[in-house]
Amino acid sequence: xxxxxxxxxxxxxxxxxxxxxxxxxxxxxxxxxxxxxxxxxxxxxxxxxxxxxxxxxxxxxxxxxxxxxxxxxxxxxxxxxxxxxxxxxxxxxxxxxxxxxxxxxxxxxxxxxxxxxxxxxxxxxxxxxxxxxxxxxxxxxxxxxxxxxxxxxxxxxxxxxxxxxxxxxxxxxxxxxxxxxxxxxxxxxxxxxxxxxxxxxxxxxxxxxxxxxxxxxxxxxxxxxxxxxxxxxxxxxxxxxxxxxxxxxxxxxxxxxxxxxxx
Ligand SMILES: [Zn+2]
Numbered sequence: 451x452x453x454x455x456x457x458x459x460x461x462x463x464x465x466x467x468x469x470x471x472x473x474x475x476x477x478x479x480x481x482x483x484x485x486x487x488x489x490x491x492x493x494x495x496x497x498x499x500x501x502x503x504x505x506x507x508x509x510x511x512x513x514x515x516x517x518x519x520x521x522x523x524x525x526x527x528x529x530x531x532x533x534x535x536x537x538x539x540x541x542x543x544x545x546x547x548x549x550x551x552x553x554x555x556x557x558x559x560x561x562x563x564x565x566x567x568x569x570x571x572x573x574x575x576x577x578x579x580x581x582x583x584x585x586x587x588x589x590x591x592x593x594x595x596x597x598x599x600x601x602x603x604x605x606x607x608x609x610x611x612x613x614x615x616x617x618x619x620x621x622x623x624x625x626x627x628x629x630x631x632x633x634x635x636x637x638x639x640x641x642x643x644x645x646x647x648x649x650x651x652x653x654x655x656x657x658x659x660x661x662x663x664x665x666x667x668x669x670x671x672x673x674x675x676x677x678x679x680x681x682x683x684x685x686x687x688x689x690x691x692x693x694x695x696x697x698x699x700x701x702x703x704x705x706x707x708x709x710x711x712x713x
Contacts, residue, residue: 503539503566506532507555510539513663514547517593522674528593528655529572532663533582536560540578542569573631577657580636581643587659589666594655597678602650610694611680614672616703618658619646622673627652648673 514530517523526547531540541547542556557566562579564571572578574592581587601608601624608615608622615621625642628635639657642649648658648669656673660666683691694702 499534503534503537503555503557504552506534507539507552507557509663510541511547511550513589513591513667514541514550516667517591517670518547520671522593522595522670524594528591529574529578530589530591530663530666531572531578531582532589533587537565538578538582540571540575542567543572545569576631576633576636577639580640581657581659584640585643585659586661587666588661589663590657590659591663591666591670592655592657593670593674595670595674595677597681598650598656598674599654600681601677602652602654608650608673608677609680609684609691610699611683611691612676613694613699613702613706614676615694616699616706617672618648618669620699620703622646622649622676624650624652627654630654650677 510530510532514523514528517528517530518525522528526544529541531538533539536559537557538560539555539557541550542554545554554569555567556564556569556571558564558571558575558579560579560583562571562575577592578590581590606624608624610621623642623646625635625638628638635651635654639649639651642651643657643659647660648656650656650673656670658666658669658673660669680691
């Protein structure tokens, strides 16, 4: 089964590698040759650029720890991943993030086959792989953030209460419930993610992606904040929050695309 998904997603198509400052997505052989590594030979993708994988792994772990310290994740209830070429570095299942070391690098290919590490990858791997196979995502953050999860039990779509809705591609949908770790949940999530860079998972949590780990993380934080905002406003007895129109959201989204420091 395939799903229509906009080629021009919310993230820039030629995004930088997550957690690095090198320019552009990695074209396979040529990039390594440029770095003076042409004489080396690698038998598998996982052996191609160990230094780069280790660098991205430390950024994955740092992002996972940030989800805990910022209150978006309790214990090991979320997971984080980043893509390097056709490999996916992903947090392992059931290991507290503060215990993860460089030796725990966990890496799979786009089919889910483990190519580095001995720890079992996150049980939510099907969701991560589905996003990488169908979008230009370079990084993914999944959490059980409390306000976002609360909203996922109340409505099929987060009402557009704030213009930051535009930063996620439009009103955030709720993917119908399915058991965690299943292909069914991954399929429901992909439908909810159509033309969006984030969605809610009913009675479960959040998932967002981006061109970098920082962008994926920021989208999760914004999503949780908007859910908290809506719950706060909608919870005032006798009053109903005003919502933004499609035209207002479109205008805000256009401005958000140019937001930031101009160089
Ligand atoms: Zn989960």
